[in-house]
Amino acid sequence: MAQDPVCNMNVDESRAGATSIYKGETYYFCSANCKENFEKEPEKYVKETGGHEHSHH
Ligand SMILES: [Zn+2]
Numbered sequence: 001m002a003q004d005p006v007c008n009m010n011v012d013e014s015r016a017g018a019t020s021i022y023k024g025e026t027y028y029f030c031s032a033n034c035k036e037n038f039e040k041e042p043e044k045y046v047k048e049t050g051g052h053e054h055s056h057h
Contacts (some may be wrong), residue, residue: 002028005045006037022046 004011009030011017016028018035022042029035038045 004028004030004034005047006034 001010002013002016003009005027007030011028011030013028017031018029020027020029020035020038020042022038023046025046027038027046029038
């Protein structure tokens, strides 16, 4: 199960309404509408999770 980064809904990869590849990662969306919002401002929705590499503050 993937998570729609726009509305935070759980999305089944095989039933996703839309997908987008951003920085080599595939994102799954419940609908094309969420994908559009994501593509307008992907950085707003993509959160750096895990602390690999970017650990300076
Ligand atoms: Zn959505």
